[in-house]
Amino acid sequence: QVFSESRIVEYNVTEKEISPGNKEILIDNKQYYKFLGKDIHMISLIKLYTEGGKVVRHEDCWDKKPLRNRETVKVPLVGRMIEVSRRASMLLTHALMGFGKDPSM
Incomplete structure (x- = not known):
């Protein structure tokens, strides 16, 4: 937690x-x-x-x-790197949480 x-x-x-x-x-x-x-x-x-x-x-x-991304920052490459790190964080979170599966009823 x-x-x-x-x-x-x-x-x-x-x-x-x-x-x-x-x-x-x-x-x-x-x-x-x-x-x-x-x-x-x-x-x-x-x-x-x-x-x-x-x-x-x-x-x-x-x-x-x-959120900062390639469209909201001055250097698009930096924004793209921010997007990639955010996506990687999301995928890691989904992996740790069981890919968003609903609990069985």
Whole structure:
């Protein structure tokens, strides 16, 4: 267990119709974590884009700012390296968690 305590303190969900059948769903939330005895408060914004009821794009914004990538940094190669390390971290997390398998009922 990484965090001794974690919870979502507050959240708000907003749905916007971009065009018929296409929506943008914004999830604005405030989270609280306790890590090594320290209190951490994080504000995040999750953007989900849907087409025909299916999520086709997902963006995370920490402190309501886009994550650094090849489009948001000055040197695209550095941004690409950040993306690769983030993807590797995600794959490692999935491997440690059993690849996101739902528990058997």
